[in-house]
Amino acid sequence: MLSIMSFIDILHLALRNLRQAKLRAVLTTMGVVVGVAVIVTMVSFGLGLQGNMLARFKALDLFSEIRVFGRSLGNMAATTKDRGAGRSNEPSERRQGRLRPDNSPTRILDDTAVAEIAKIPGVAYVEPHISFAVYVRSNGRVSTQFASGVAVPNSSSRFQEFVAGKMISLPNTDEIVISERFAKDFGYENFPDAVGKTVELLAPLDEKKADKDEQSSADQEPANFFGIPLDDQAPDEASPEGLVTQTFRIAGVLKTEVREGPGQGGLRGLLPTSDIYLPLRTARAWTLEHRSPMGQVALELARGSGALGDSDTEGYDSAVVRVLDPVALTDVRKRIADLGFGSFSIVDELEQLRTVFLILDSVLALLGGISLLVASFGIANTMIMSILERTREIGIMKAIGAEDREIKLIFFVEAAVIGLTGGVIGTLLAWAIDGIANRLAYRFILKPQGASYVDFFSLPPYLSLGAILFAVVISILAALYPAARAARIDPVKALRHD
Amino acid sequence: MSILEAREVSKIYPMGTTNVTALDKVSLAVGEGQFVAIQGTSGSGKSTLLNMLGGLDHPTTGEVFFSSKPLGPLTKKEMARYRRYSVGMIFQGFNLITTMTAQENVGLALAFAGLRGGQRRKRADELLDRVGLADRLNHRPSELSGGEQQRVAIARALANRPKVLLADEPTGNLDSTRAHELLGLLREMVTKDALTILMVTHDHELATSFADRIVLMKDGRVVNGSDG
Ligand SMILES: Nc1ncnc2c1ncn2[C@@H]1O[C@H](COP(=O)(O)OP(=O)(O)O)[C@@H](O)[C@H]1O
Ligand SMILES: [Mg+2]
Numbered sequence: 253m254l255s256i257m258s259f260i261d262i263l264h265l266a267l268r269n270l271r272q273a274k275l276r277a278v279l280t281t282m283g284v285v286v287g288v289a290v291i292v293t294m295v296s297f298g299l300g301l302q303g304n305m306l307a308r309f310k311a312l313d314l315f316s317e318i319r320v321f322g323r324s325l326g327n328m329a330a331t332t333k334d335r336g337a338g339r340s341n342e343p344s345e346r347r348q349g350r351l352r353p354d355n356s357p358t359r360i361l362d363d364t365a366v367a368e369i370a371k372i373p374g375v376a377y378v379e380p381h382i383s384f385a386v387y388v389r390s391n392g393r394v395s396t397q398f399a400s401g402v403a404v405p406n407s408s409s410r411f412q413e414f415v416a417g418k419m420i421s422l423p424n425t426d427e428i429v430i431s432e433r434f435a436k437d438f439g440y441e442n443f444p445d446a447v448g449k450t451v452e453l454l455a456p457l458d459e460k461k462a463d464k465d466e467q468s469s470a471d472q473e474p475a476n477f478f479g480i481p482l483d484d485q486a487p488d489e490a491s492p493e494g495l496v497t498q499t500f501r502i503a504g505v506l507k508t509e510v511r512e513g514p515g516q517g518g519l520r521g522l523l524p525t526s527d528i529y530l531p532l533r534t535a536r537a538w539t540l541e542h543r544s545p546m547g548q549v550a551l552e553l554a555r556g557s558g559a560l561g562d563s564d565t566e567g568y569d570s571a572v573v574r575v576l577d578p579v580a581l582t583d584v585r586k587r588i589a590d591l592g593f594g595s596f597s598i599v600d601e602l603e604q605l606r607t608v609f610l611i612l613d614s615v616l617a618l619l620g621g622i623s624l625l626v627a628s629f630g631i632a633n634t635m636i637m638s639i640l641e642r643t644r645e646i647g648i649m650k651a652i653g654a655e656d657r658e659i660k661l662i663f664f665v666e667a668a669v670i671g672l673t674g675g676v677i678g679t680l681l682a683w684a685i686d687g688i689a690n691r692l693a694y695r696f697i698l699k700p701q702g703a704s705y706v707d708f709f710s711l712p713p714y715l716s717l718g719a720i721l722f723a724v725v726i727s728i729l730a731a732l733y734p735a736a737r738a739a740r741i742d743p744v745k746a747l748r749h750d
Numbered sequence: 751m752s753i754l755e756a757r758e759v760s761k762i763y764p765m766g767t768t769n770v771t772a773l774d775k776v777s778l779a780v781g782e783g784q785f786v787a788i789q790g791t792s793g794s795g796k797s798t799l800l801n802m803l804g805g806l807d808h809p810t811t812g813e814v815f816f817s818s819k820p821l822g823p824l825t826k827k828e829m830a831r832y833r834r835y836s837v838g839m840i841f842q843g844f845n846l847i848t849t850m851t852a853q854e855n856v857g858l859a860l861a862f863a864g865l866r867g868g869q870r871r872k873r874a875d876e877l878l879d880r881v882g883l884a885d886r887l888n889h890r891p892s893e894l895s896g897g898e899q900q901r902v903a904i905a906r907a908l909a910n911r912p913k914v915l916l917a918d919e920p921t922g923n924l925d926s927t928r929a930h931e932l933l934g935l936l937r938e939m940v941t942k943d944a945l946t947i948l949m950v951t952h953d954h955e956l957a958t959s960f961a962d963r964i965v966l967m968k969d970g971r972v973v974n975g976s977d978g
Contacts (some may be wrong), residue, residue, distance in 0.1 A: 261861045273848060651806060652833020652859040652906060655827050655862050743806045747845055 253328035257658050259665075266665035269638060276672065280634040283627035284674025284723050285681060291620025292682030292711065292719045298613040299710035305605065313409050314598040315578040318585055319377075320369065321594040322361020322567045328560055329553035357653065359592035360560075360567035369573055372587045376579035377721035379403045380568040382535045383526060389497070390438045391446075399453070400526035401535030408574065409671065410506070411529075416749040417504030423531050427503040434527040443505040452497040453544040476748070498538070500530060518654050586667075624723065631667055635734030638666075639741075646738055647746025656739035664728050665734035671727025675720035682719075683711060751818070752779035753946050754803055754837075754914055759812035761798050761970075772798040774810065774970040780948055782913065785940045787957035788950045790967030796950040797918050799967070801913055803948065804839045804916045805832045816914075834862055837914045838907025842922035844899040846891040852902045853887045859909035877905035881935060897928035901935070908945075915939075917949040919954060929953070933960040 270277040309315055359365060370378045382401035387394060402411065404423045411419050411429070420427040428451060432443065440446040506529075530538075543551075554560040573588065573595075575581050581599060588595050618729070639646070646659060686709035694705050761773040771965035773795045780786050788796050801807045802814055805821060814821045816836055824832060833839075846855050856874040866875060878887055878917050881901035891899050901922055907915055917936070937960045939945040951957050966973040 256864050257862050258864065258866055261866075268849070345798075362849070644845070645847055648847060649858070649862070650830070651804070651833060651839055653830055653862045653910065655830040657827075658862065710761075745803050747841060749807075 257654075261581045262658065262661050262665050263669075265662050266669055269642070269662070269666055270669060272640065272696060273634075273641075276634055276637070278359060280627075280630050281670050281674045281677070283468065283630040284624070284671055284727065285678040286625040287620065287624030288675050288678025288723045289681040289685065290623045291617060292679050292708075292721070293685050294616035294620045295613055295715055295719075296682065296686055296709040296711040298609065298616045299712065299715065300708045301546060301612070302609045303710045304706065304708070306602075309598055309602070310578075312572070316575050316581070317597070318573040318575065318581065319596040320361065320571045320573055320588055321357050321596070322365065322569070322571075323357045324569055325547070325550040325554055325560075327356075328557065329550040342598050343473035357592060357594040360595060361569070361571060362567035365567065365591070365593070366571060368591060369571070369588060369593075371583055374575050374584050375576065376574040376576045377403070377407065378571050378573050379406070379408070380532065380571040381524070382539060382568065384535070384539050386528075386538075388528065389452040389454060390502075391449060391645065393438050395437065397528055398526045399528040399530060399535065399538075400524070402429075402529040403532050408572075410525075413507035414504040415501065415507045417447035420503050420529070420531055423533060425503075425531065426498075426500050428500040428528055428530045429506050430502055430529075431506050431525070431527040437527075446505055447503050449502050451500045451502060451735035453500070453538065455496045455498075455538075457494060457496055460561075462695075487707065494497075496542075593637060601721075624726055628726045631670055631727050631730035632683065632734060634670075635663055635667065635731050636737070639663075639734055639738045642738075643741055643746045646741045647743040651747060652742040659739045659741075660735040663731050663738055667727040667731030667735075668724050674727070676724030678723065679716045679719055683716075686711060751782070752815075753782040753817055754948065755779040755815040755818075756799065756803060756809075757815065759802055759809040759814060761795070761802065761807070762810045762946070763829065771970050773802070776967075776972050777812075778965060778972055780914070780946060781942045782946055783940060785937060785947045785960065785962045786949070786965060787961035787963070788948065788965045788967060789952070789954060789957055790973075794967040795815065795970040796967055800836070800839075800916050800950055801947065803914075803963050804837050805829050806839075822903065834859075835910050836912050837916055838904075838909075838912040839916045840892075840900065840903045840907050840918070840920050844896075844903050844923075845852050845907075846899055846902055848891050851888045851890055852894070852905075853885060855891075855902055856906045856909055859906045863910045873909070874905075875894070877909055878902070878910075881905045886938075895928070896923050897932055900932055904935070914946045914948065916965040917947060919950050921951065921953065929956060936960070 356425075363380075366378050366380055369375060380401070380403075384399055386394055386399050388397045388399075400422070404420045406419065414429070414431060416435075419427070420429055430451070435443055435446045440449070551560075572586065575584050581597060585595050585597060606724055649659060662749065690705075693708060698704070698706060756776050756778045759773055759776045760771065763770040763772055769862070776795070776799055778799070788799070790796050798807075802809050805814075805824075816832065821829070821832065847858065850858065853871065853874045856877050857870050860870045861875055875884070877885060878884060878901075881904050883898060883901050883905070884897060886894060886902075889898075891902070894902065900923075903920075904915070915936070920936075921932055924932060933956055936945075936947055936949070940947055940962075949957075949961065964974075
């Protein structure tokens with residue numbers, strides 16, 4: 253025979269005690285319910301915020317891309333700290349914030365370097381970045397636009413979705429893809445209307461007489477090229493205005509923004525966006541042919557100072573490196589730095605972001621913790637009241653052979669039952685609050701803006717279980733003093749017949 | 751040989767600046783199978799002595815022996831075991847748990863000894879049958895007469911087969927007929943089941959008719975400890 257009271261019997265006694273003061277037990281439990289609901293709602297909101305952010309970065313390819321920077325022409329040309337060169341004026345750069353490399357590059361990012369980087373294990377592809385401002389004519393309208401070179405074929409997610417048409421078919425065609433904005437700006441009513449239409453890039457006959465407008469935007473555009481074969485360049489035509497034009501055909505209209513899922517509203521990848529994408533080599537040739545006066549000056553200075561050989565090219569301003577597995581990103585970056593290039597990855601920002609979220613989550617949990625602390629006082633109060641009422645009963649139990657340990661256990665189990673019940677109901681309540689808040693946010697904020705449903709909260713099992721466990725532990729801690737006091741009851745006094 | 755013995759037991763309660771001597775070097779030995787009655791005026795220390803013997807309290811000086819073993823060195827846990835297995839106690843006010851049925855009250859004592867489920871119920875029913883309450887198993891104290899409640903208390907006190915029953919004025923709340931019936935039951939338990947009983951009572955008539963021996967107490971001392 254086991255001479256120890258079974259847990260079932262202790263549980264029975266504890267439940268019986270709770271039943272005897274039902275209202276009090278319910279009110280005490282309510283305190284725990286509120287405390288746990290606050291904790292879980294708060295923390296699930298913090299986690300949700302974090303999760304949504306990470307999912308967004310992931311959906312936008314930001315975890316698998318590294319932006320690599322080579323030594324720029326401006327850097328080589330200027331002998332004092334150059335504030336103009338290297339500053340980006342592209343709209344998407346401004347939107348994404350300035351992407352600064354971690355260390356200043358010592359090497360020129362040319363085709364050899366691109367090939368070297370492409371050989372680093374874990375690299376899926378390297379896409380050099382060329383971007384320039386240019387006057388464009390299409391559908392009878394003219395305006396300045398930003399154009400970028402794009403590798404063809406291209407596997408990055410940015411070039412997977414089109415609202416009309418398709419991707420540029422071959423690296424050497426005169427096809428381009430345009431953004432939705434471009435299509436709208438140039439008066440194409442429907443996106444499919446734009447497909448197949450022509451776009452003319454305009455340049456002066458003699459680039460040294462480039463007009464002022466182009467100069468002001470192009471002088472801040474260091475991505476220029478020099479000294480590469482021009483064999484695949486389309487023939488320029490002289491226009492009636494005395495300008496050189498190069499004609500392209502619109503192959504497709506890009507679905508510029510992510511409209512569905514966690515990435516909605518964002519731009520994809522680290523590559524700056526443009527409104528016109530033309531094949532990389534064509535873009536290269538264009539920048540070489542129609543170099544801006546500022547770019548020309550920088551090139552001459554760089555060559556003069558000996559930083560650049562007389563026949564050397566200045567290389568690409570930057571390139572986007574896509575890794576096969578985001579886990580390998582840090583290693584790849586190290587290899588890139590070893591090669592003498594600067595790089596930027598969103599992961600850098602992520603570390604800071606993690607710290608911010610840790611603080612946010614802690615503050616939110618603390619707020620919840622305080623409400624649970626208040627609830628624990630309720631538990632202690634209930635227990636002490638119960639002891640006062642049950643003094644004789646406890647005396648009887650001791651007189652018939654209950655050990656102190658068993659008396660204490662009854663109280664701990666009582667508290668644990670309150671904590672467990674409150675914890676479970678509180679978690680369910682938080683779950684309901686999350687759901688309602690999500691629905692309200694969708695109905696009144698997201699839907700009117702045309703956005704799709706977003707779950708603002710993250711309620712992982714460990715949070716629910718952790719909160720319940722926490723509630724139980726806090727409850728038991730609250731019962732520590734009352735239980736000790738119950739065990740100290742003097743049976744002689746408790747049983748005195750008055 | 752005595753089963754329960756108090757040797758030079760004193761109990762002094764500090765009351766403000768003065769001390770109240772509830773027991774003054776009381777020595778008393780109870781032989782196995784005896785039915786001893788303790789008589790004395792109110793405040794003479796009878797309950798205090800019983801509580802010492804029942805292991806509910808410690809003497810200020812002196813020692814209590816059970817089967818020749820001193821209780822003084824026992825730990826709190828061992829004292830709890832002593833109360834559970836070695837002695838049973840009943841009181842004038844019954845001290846049943848009012849929210850539990852007769853069966854549950856007896857069962858509680860068995861539960862502390864680790865008895866479970868059906869076994870526990872069976873033993874509780876046996877005990878209640880022994881005190882003549884086979885048809886009152888599921889009655890709560892409020893649904894039972896004083897005599898019946900005290901019988902439930904006896905069944906509970908004897909649940910874990912102690913050798914000694916300590917009874918503090920068990921008939922104090924009973925009329926004379928019920929008191930006689932109850933003491934008849936206790937007497938029978940001493941005779942038939944070889945139980946040892948130490949009972950405090952006011953009633954000299956009851957003491958003389960049922961006890962083997964009467965101990966007289968006065969002002970915390972045993973006045974006469976002779977065999978009756
Ligand atoms: N806890 C206590 N504190 C102070 N005095 C007490 C206490 N318990 C008992 N006494 C005193 O000890 C004496 C003996 O009490 P008790 O044993 O209850 O007497 P009886 O049971 O014979 O009526 C009384 O004078 C009583 O007032
Ligand atoms: Mg008394």
